[in-house]
Amino acid sequence: MSDVHSTEYNFKLKDALLGAQMLFVAFGALVLVPLLTGLDPNVALFTAGAGTLLFQVITRGKVPVFLASSFAFIAPIIYGVQTWGIPSTMCGLAGAGVLYAILSVLIRIYGSGMLRRVLPPVVTGPVIMVIGLILAPTAVHMAMGRTGDGSAWLVPNNTAMIIAGVALLTTIFASLLGKGWIKLIPIMLGIAAGYATSLILDATGFTAAQQAAFDPGQLQNWTAPALISFGKIAEAPLLEMPKFTFPTWNLEAILFIVPVAIAPAIEHFGDILAIGGISGKDYVKDPGIQNTLLGDGLATSLAACLGGPPNTTYSEVSGAVALTRSFNPAIMTWAAITAIVLAFVGKLGSFLNTIPVPVMGGIMILLFGAITVIGINTLVRAGNDLMLPRNMAIVAIILVFGIGGMSFDLIIVKLGGIGLAGIVGVVLNLILPCKDCNEPLPDEVNPSGPDHHTDL
Numbered sequence: 007m008s009d010v011h012s013t014e015y016n017f018k019l020k021d022a023l024l025g026a027q028m029l030f031v032a033f034g035a036l037v038l039v040p041l042l043t044g045l046d047p048n049v050a051l052f053t054a055g056a057g058t059l060l061f062q063v064i065t066r067g068k069v070p071v072f073l074a075s076s077f078a079f080i081a082p083i084i085y086g087v088q089t090w091g092i093p094s095t096m097c098g099l100a101g102a103g104v105l106y107a108i109l110s111v112l113i114r115i116y117g118s119g120m121l122r123r124v125l126p127p128v129v130t131g132p133v134i135m136v137i138g139l140i141l142a143p144t145a146v147h148m149a150m151g152r153t154g155d156g157s158a159w160l161v162p163n164n165t166a167m168i169i170a171g172v173a174l175l176t177t178i179f180a181s182l183l184g185k186g187w188i189k190l191i192p193i194m195l196g197i198a199a200g201y202a203t204s205l206i207l208d209a210t211g212f213t214a215a216q217q218a219a220f221d222p223g224q225l226q227n228w229t230a231p232a233l234i235s236f237g238k239i240a241e242a243p244l245l246e247m248p249k250f251t252f253p254t255w256n257l258e259a260i261l262f263i264v265p266v267a268i269a270p271a272i273e274h275f276g277d278i279l280a281i282g283g284i285s286g287k288d289y290v291k292d293p294g295i296q297n298t299l300l301g302d303g304l305a306t307s308l309a310a311c312l313g314g315p316p317n318t319t320y321s322e323v324s325g326a327v328a329l330t331r332s333f334n335p336a337i338m339t340w341a342a343i344t345a346i347v348l349a350f351v352g353k354l355g356s357f358l359n360t361i362p363v364p365v366m367g368g369i370m371i372l373l374f375g376a377i378t379v380i381g382i383n384t385l386v387r388a389g390n391d392l393m394l395p396r397n398m399a400i401v402a403i404i405l406v407f408g409i410g411g412m413s414f415d416l417i418i419v420k421l422g423g424i425g426l427a428g429i430v431g432v433v434l435n436l437i438l439p440c441k442d443c444n445e446p447l448p449d450e451v452n453p454s455g456p457d458h459h460t461d462l
Contacts, residue, residue, distance in 0.1 A: 013285050015067035017336040024332055025340020029348075031326045032074050032341075034194030037358055038373075039075035039315045042366055043083040045092065046313065048248040048348075048355040050075050053314030055345030057305030058338055061317075064301035065293040070327055070335045071281055072342070073305050076318035077377065078134075078270040081141040082263045082424055083315065084154065092313065094256035098263030099310035105267045106274075106303020113296040125268055127388035129431040132401045134269045134381030136408030136427050138374045145374050148367025149174075151229075158226035160363045161233065162216040165207060169233075170368030173200030177372055193369060200365030204233040239356045246352030251313030265428025267306075270318050274299055277319040284324060285333040396438050404431040 029036075032054075040050040054074035061073050079099065086095030112120055147156040151166025161169070177196030180188055188195070207213045214231040222229070275290075278298050282289045289298060305317040323341075327333065348354060390397055406412070408427030 013068075013070070013287050013333045013335075015335045017339055021334065021337050022340045022344075025337045025342075026344045028072060028323055028326055028332075028337060028341040029344045031191060032072055032320050032323050034191055034197060035077070035320065036074040036345075038193060038197075038366075038369065039077065039080060039083075041358060041361065042080055042370060043315065044087050045083070045315055046249045046251075046355060047358045048246075048350070048352075049250060049312060049314045050309075051345045051354075052248050052349035053305075053309035053312050054317060055342040055349065056312075057309050057317040058342035058345075060308055061298075061301035061305050062335065062339060062342075064304060065297050067335050067339075068287075068293045069278070069281065069289050069298060070285060070333050070338055071277070071319045072323040072338050073302065073317040074320050074345075075315040076270055076306075077373065078137060078273075078318070079263070079266055079316045080373075081137050082266050084141060084144065085423065086259055086263060088155075090256055090259050092251050093254040094259045095263070096251060096253035096310045096313055097256045098259035098261075099316050100253055100307045101260040101264045102267035102316060103303040103305070103307030103310060105264050106271060106299055106306060109271055110296045110300040110303065113299065124432065124436070125272055126435065127384045128390060128392075128397050128400050129404070129428075129435050130269050130272050131381045131384035131388070132404040133265070133408070133424070133428045133431055134384060135378050136381075136405060136424055137266065137269065138376070138378030138381060139409050140424060141370075142374050142378075145367055145370035148363050149371055150367070151364055152225070153228075153363075156225075158228050159220070159222045160228050162213075162220040162229055165213055165216045165233070166364035166367070168207070169200050169203050169362060169364040170371070172203045173197065173365045173368035174372055176200070177369060193373075196369055197361060197365055200368060201234075201361055204362045204365065208232050208234060233362045234360050236360065239353055239360065242356035243352040245350055246355075248349050248355075249313070253310060261429075262423060262425035265425045265432070267316075268428050268432070270316075271299065274302055274319065277324065281319070281324045281327065284328045396440065399438065400431055400434045403434065404428075 036050060036054055037047045039045070040047045054072075057073045058071075061069075061071070079102070083095055083099070086098060141154075143156070144154040147154055149166065149170035151161035151163050152159055160166075173196045176199035177192045180192035180195045184192060184195075204213075213233050217229050217231050220227070220229060275295065278289050278295060289295075302318065309315060309317050323338075385392065385401070392398055392401060404427045407430055408424055411423065412426060413423070414426065
């Protein structure tokens, strides 16, 4: 077996290009999170690379995974940045990483089954749904050419809908019909198609004509005769220190964001099982799920301490590992090094910031919808009867509290949104009587039992 196909850590210069290729697979999703949330893409690149290296230290270089920007935190980051600013939001995200570390300690004490008992699908499913749905209006506003809160026009509506539609449809068809590497990078292709469409609309004069005839109504008009300007790219230095942002203490942000970590903590199990199935090794036992979860958490806290989005194991990179059969964990070291080097390219961040808002809006429509569907699928695959009073109460309260905007003003902090929904779900699951609470659906409805939905 060659060094590339071996599961043993073997760091060699000849694997640098393969590592860069792995980063390319992750690149679209990696930079999408900071672009959607207002964070710095170059910082996200740096923290993805640094987080992956830290993960490898914690797991003793045994797991071939790459850590980068987590989609699960997009909604709370956007809300946090708008409400408290980036430094306070980073405090909450650092707390999410600490929760991972606490869970890893509990797993060492009580075993991996502990998470399933405290956080069953009846809690995690609706929490994931809330994450996807709470900022659905933001996606629609951006796809229509407005700011995320809908208060001002950035792009005329007709122009925006064309661009968002191209980006959205390209992403969908690349995911459905793509072969090989194409299927691994649908988001990147969608962004590229939307960007190319924007350039064409600018070059043909369509953008200027639409802007000249545009009626903004009662909203502020921040539109321009061109969608893309390369002036800032020309002004940006080739090499530049990433714009790190350090956290400031904010208890309210911690209580709002930390419960969001419940969902990705559960998903972490699936990711580690998946990469283990791909490489033929049981990483749950060695280096141990408690160590992989600790590595994920510390990488998230490290990212937050520098102003980057939380990290998570990337499924698309695992797919690339399966496709290339590159099981050597050292390849991910090269991917991390490449990410860190690119983080110091100043023109890269400036280029990414030229992407028009409707491009990201089109992607967000699919992204937030997909997160919601994942939450629904979590409930469906569990096979529990949601009409049982206990299950119905937990799911209903999580959804209404999260989507409806319920909040409580405590003595020193205000708790609401996703954070409140997650905390309430966990508490209800622990205190409500559990007689037959996880009873599967009747045979006539679900004839194959809980595993019937495995292939959905």
